[in-house]
Amino acid sequence: MDFAFDARTEELRGRLLAFMDEYVYPAEAVVHEQRAGLDSPWRNVPVVEELKAEARRQGLWNLFLPDSEYGAGLTNLQYAPLAEIMGRSPQIAPTVTNCAAPDTGNMEVLAQFGDEAQKKQWLRPLLAGEIRSAFAMTEPEVASSDATNITTHIERDGDEYVVTGRKWYISGAMHPDCAVFIVMGKTDPDGADIRRQQSMVLVPRDTPGVTITRAMQVFGYEDHYHGGHAEVVFDRARVPVSHLIGEEGGGFAIAQARLGPGRIHHCMRLIGMAERAIELMCRRAVSRDAFGKALAQQGVVQNWIADARVAVEQLRLLVLKTAWMMDTVGNRGAHTEIQAIKIATPRTVVGILDRAIQLHGAGGVSQDFPLAELYAGARTLMLADGPDEVHQRSLARRELKKYL
Known part of the structure; x- marks a missing residue:
């Protein structure tokens, strides 16, 4: 490597x-x-x-x-x-x-x-930054950590699909330029294979029956930068069958293909967040005195900074290894590594940000520094794209399988 x-x-x-x-x-x-x-x-x-x-x-x-x-x-x-x-x-x-x-x-x-029509209508404008989009998967009434639990129905009715269900924490949905949802629901809720029950369809935001009921906050933040997070109701919203992505029953596989790159991208950015926190810690430590000497001379502060540097260097190497494996053996071959970084990176960066906030005192939780908002974002990533415990369960099973 x-x-x-x-x-x-x-x-x-x-x-x-x-x-x-x-x-x-x-x-x-x-x-x-x-x-x-x-x-x-x-x-x-x-x-x-x-x-x-x-x-x-x-x-x-x-x-x-x-x-x-x-x-x-x-x-x-x-x-x-x-x-x-x-x-x-x-x-x-x-x-x-x-x-x-x-x-x-x-x-x-x-x-x-x-397909080509979907790329022309939606992908090209997204690539150009002309529109925004949202991914509607998580639901408030089930444990969405298990994607097979979703209850949204996507029923075939002639040349149309009828979408009925309620989603929440749908990122980007509050943005005025959000033009389309990719909605995951069940086209075959009684199918024998629970991972072939789901499909994905494109639902334009202005489709009759689509209602954004409220904005969802994250630790009190509304996350304006990413178009917010919304609760969305689909009440018999109708779209042409041509809005199906891939094939019926392929929704779960598409979701997994989508989440692999998403997880590593989050971890890459989290390392940058940790580096920003370390920089702010160091600048604060050399500029403030307490109990007769600079914070930078306090042993506990030195330990925080040293531990943060060690942790970031470890995380970066693990993320780079995962990226290299995804490039060389594919997402499936890097499955263990993707789960490892998804577990380790948010958890570790949350700890670094917590120490940075502590070092800044009241300023650390204020709007005058980015630390509180960075903390909220990092902590959320212990839930997003699969909570830590789901990845730990899967990773442990893979390790144990070697000995069974």
């Missing part, structure tokens, strides 16, 4: 680092100021639109897509250090480079499983 950056990665890293310094970090405070004057809290503020145009002009656009027909054509290993850089400002950088969830996962689904 060679994790040295190749020439293209180095070139993109340099451009992206310069873009972050010149445009993204200065925009963090501007975003808050401009949002206060918007008629809709979910719409992109002017500075974000300006940065999107600049990122596209600089070629820092759709970097996540490995298919060169649609994106930058980078491998997971090449994309990893770029996603880490964007993770240092996860509320802005992924959005302005068109590398933000849930659109990234939806674009990957359409690129891999969509």
